[in-house]
Amino acid sequence: MSHLSLDVAHLFAGSLVLVSFMLLYQDRMFGLLNIFALHAFVVSLSVAWQAYIQFAPHLYITAAIALMVKAIIIPVALHNIIVRLGIHRTIDTVGSIGTTMLAGIMLVALSIMVMLPITAEAGTLTREDLAFSLSVILLGLLMMISRRNAVSQVIGFMSIENGLILAATAAKGMPLVVEISVAFSILVALIVIGIFLFRIRERFDTMDVHALQRFRGGHP
Amino acid sequence: MNAFEDPLVYAILLVPMASAALLALLPDDRATGRLNALASFVTFLAASSLFFVRPEPGSFLIVDDVNVVFIVLNTFVAFTTSVFSASYIAHELETGRLTPAYLRFYHAMYQTLMFAMNLALLANNMGLMWVAIELATLTTVLMVGLYRTPAALEAAWKYFILGSVGIALALFGTILVYLSARAVVGEGLDAMAWNVLVKNAPAFDPHLLSLAFVFLLLGYGTKVGLVPLHAWLPDAHAEGPTPISAVLSGLLLNVALFAVLRFKMVMSANAATLAPGPLMVGMGLASVLFAAFMLHRQYDIKRMFAYSSIEHMGIITFAFGMGGPLANFAGLLHMTYHSLTKSAIFFSVGHIAQIKGTQRMASIRGLTVSHPVLGWGLVLGVMSIVGLPPMGIFMSEFLVITSSFARQPALAVALGVGLLIALGALLLRLNGLAFGDPEGGDAPSHASYVPMYAHLGLVLAAGVFLPPAMVAWFRYVAGLLG
Numbered sequence: 064m065s066h067l068s069l070d071v072a073h074l075f076a077g078s079l080v081l082v083s084f085m086l087l088y089q090d091r092m093f094g095l096l097n098i099f100a101l102h103a104f105v106v107s108l109s110v111a112w113q114a115y116i117q118f119a120p121h122l123y124i125t126a127a128i129a130l131m132v133k134a135i136i137i138p139v140a141l142h143n144i145i146v147r148l149g150i151h152r153t154i155d156t157v158g159s160i161g162t163t164m165l166a167g168i169m170l171v172a173l174s175i176m177v178m179l180p181i182t183a184e185a186g187t188l189t190r191e192d193l194a195f196s197l198s199v200i201l202l203g204l205l206m207m208i209s210r211r212n213a214v215s216q217v218i219g220f221m222s223i224e225n226g227l228i229l230a231a232t233a234a235k236g237m238p239l240v241v242e243i244s245v246a247f248s249i250l251v252a253l254i255v256i257g258i259f260l261f262r263i264r265e266r267f268d269t270m271d272v273h274a275l276q277r278f279r280g281g282h283p
Numbered sequence: 284m285n286a287f288e289d290p291l292v293y294a295i296l297l298v299p300m301a302s303a304a305l306l307a308l309l310p311d312d313r314a315t316g317r318l319n320a321l322a323s324f325v326t327f328l329a330a331s332s333l334f335f336v337r338p339e340p341g342s343f344l345i346v347d348d349v350n351v352v353f354i355v356l357n358t359f360v361a362f363t364t365s366v367f368s369a370s371y372i373a374h375e376l377e378t379g380r381l382t383p384a385y386l387r388f389y390h391a392m393y394q395t396l397m398f399a400m401n402l403a404l405l406a407n408n409m410g411l412m413w414v415a416i417e418l419a420t421l422t423t424v425l426m427v428g429l430y431r432t433p434a435a436l437e438a439a440w441k442y443f444i445l446g447s448v449g450i451a452l453a454l455f456g457t458i459l460v461y462l463s464a465r466a467v468v469g470e471g472l473d474a475m476a477w478n479v480l481v482k483n484a485p486a487f488d489p490h491l492l493s494l495a496f497v498f499l500l501l502g503y504g505t506k507v508g509l510v511p512l513h514a515w516l517p518d519a520h521a522e523g524p525t526p527i528s529a530v531l532s533g534l535l536l537n538v539a540l541f542a543v544l545r546f547k548m549v550m551s552a553n554a555a556t557l558a559p560g561p562l563m564v565g566m567g568l569a570s571v572l573f574a575a576f577m578l579h580r581q582y583d584i585k586r587m588f589a590y591s592s593i594e595h596m597g598i599i600t601f602a603f604g605m606g607g608p609l610a611n612f613a614g615l616l617h618m619t620y621h622s623l624t625k626s627a628i629f630f631s632v633g634h635i636a637q638i639k640g641t642q643r644m645a646s647i648r649g650l651t652v653s654h655p656v657l658g659w660g661l662v663l664g665v666m667s668i669v670g671l672p673p674m675g676i677f678m679s680e681f682l683v684i685t686s687s688f689a690r691q692p693a694l695a696v697a698l699g700v701g702l703l704i705a706l707g708a709l710l711l712r713l714n715g716l717a718f719g720d721p722e723g724g725d726a727p728s729h730a731s732y733v734p735m736y737a738h739l740g741l742v743l744a745a746g747v748f749l750p751p752a753m754v755a756w757f758r759y760v761a762g763l764l765g
Contacts, residue, residue: 185491200455216444220451227451235465235470237461239414242410257443
């Protein structure tokens with residue numbers, strides 16, 4: 064594999080981590096949607112590049128799905144949902160942005176320290192992509208726990224999924240990647256439909272997941 | 284690897300799939316319940332045939348000694364639950380809690396769930412198993428939210444988010460296992476097939492496998508409902524239709540545990556990896572103790588038995604984590620008895636909630652006086668689930684404790700304490716529910732008591748006399764689990 068193709072793969076995977084950080088500090092709903100579309104766009108570029116350098120044409124399908132579903136359809140659908148359900152346009156965070164970013168940096172350091180030593184035999188491309196994808200997954204988890212509203216939790220989940228797609232394509236020759244990405248798209252589509260159908264705003268009068276707690280059982 | 288050729292195994296998958304499509308289209312709401320039961324029965328027959336024929340493993344499907352037990356248990360409980368479901372749903376239609384359109388959806392989802400669970404158990408490919416478990420999660424999420432009350436929607440949403448994060452983590456673990464296998468087996472489907480993985484595991488990179496197992500245990504452990512990943516479980520059980528609570532507790536938790544066990548077998552075959560046992564023992568024990576204390580502060584009858592499921596999944600995970608032939612044997616037995624008993628309890632709870640019109644335990648009293656058949660069924664079920672002799676669960680719990688006493692006395696004592704605390708909570712509640720002056724509503728119900736008493740009868744019979752052939756079979760499988 065030439066240096067250039069490695070470098071480009073590295074560039075895309077690294078950019079994905081960077082975009083994950085950008086997701087962390089968004090405090091406006093529409094800004095978050097735009098950055099997520101960028102996230103999905105970067106992951107589809109990355110997958111397409113992997114398809115090209117691994118001579119694996121089926122990965123182009125995965126890239127196309129990522130581009131169509133997650134970079135275009137879902138952001139547009141979420142945009143409409145936010146407008147139609149009249150969801151608050153600002154995002155409630157649990158900690159301050161600064162603390163969250165620091166925690167994010169520590170998570171990236173952790174994933175590099177965990178992944179690089181144990182994947183020494185797996186080849187440069189795989190080990191770097193795995194370290195990056197674990198970072199994206201952990202940052203996505205961080206986003207899910209540091210945000211209060213359902214839409215940003217869903218976006219956090221979808222960024223985790225992008226990290227997983229990156230890992231699956233980096234594991235060269237892995238079977239069923241396309242099937243798994245289709246299964247994931249169905250999951251994501253259902254989550255988005257869920258927001259709309261369940262009409263969380265209408266039923267609970269708020270998208271704040273905390274308010275849902277009042278329906279917990281256990282009190283007489 | 285060759286193609287997989289056995290019509291009976293395909294029947295286990297195709298019958299639920301075809302009937303799901305059919306049930307989604309049939310407008311008649313009287314026949315669909317029966318058709319659902321019939322389809323489940325045919326699937327059960329096809330699954331039972333696996334005791335006699337053993338097809339060669341293919342690239343995507345496999346029938347081996349480990350999954351036969353799971354699949355027969357799965358299809359059997361699915362069948363009895365579908366019989367219970369027919370009578371339960373008839374009542375829901377009459378009271379107007381469900382409309383015919385939702386009913387069609389419910390039946391189609393029920394069969395899709397059966398398909399997904401059977402596929403997860405039969406898969407010879409860890410990617411395929413992952414997709415199947417994801418499908419099972421999605422169908423149960425849709426069914427938990429079926430009643431569309433705010434509480435049901437909250438439960439479904441919580442289950443959705445936690446379950447999705449769980450399976451996302453499990454996928455990362457799966458990718459890591461593939462990477463460790465790829466270096467030895469080479470690229471392609473072989474590096475994801477269970478039979479190839481277990482055979483070649485000694486040569487895999489132990490560090491990658493260890494890291495993978497942490498992700499897999501957290502991921503699939505969420506679906507098993509192990510503490511501290513259990514938050515979705517009580518809500519999902521309490522708010523969904525009761526047949527789904529029975530299927531969730533009795534079957535889906537087992538399927539997720541089966542996934543953990545498959546990976547544990549790979550781990551055990553490689554001596555240099557992190558030992559999977561202590562992690563599983565720790566999470567199992569935490570689940571037992573946590574659930575035992577939580578059982579004391581429940582007010583909703585279905586939530587209470589959901590916590591009891593967390594407790595029992597904890598016991599089973601504890602047993603498998605201990606490992607060794609005896610503890611694995613006890614774990615397998617306990618899993619079987621728990622599936623049968625817990626679904627029987629949910630059958631009775633379903634009818635009780637319909638008759639009384641509430642799930643609040645404070646409003647339910649004196650069931651053995653007002654509804655003797657149902658009330659005594661509940662008494663028998665609770666006696667069984669807390670582990671009183673002569674029911675089968677007494678034997679399996681006894682085996683779990685004695686087998687761990689020899690190796691880790693402190694842990695065995697802690698487990699025993701957990702079991703006693705849980706026993707206290709459940710018996711205390713049972714006293715109020717079953718005895719005293721009848722209280723609460725008295726709606727008519729078309730209860731079918733056959734599935735409930737069939738399950739309890741089986742557990743009782745197994746507690747009194749376990750056929751030697753079954754003992755030999757379970758012992759053999761326990762040996763394989765390592």
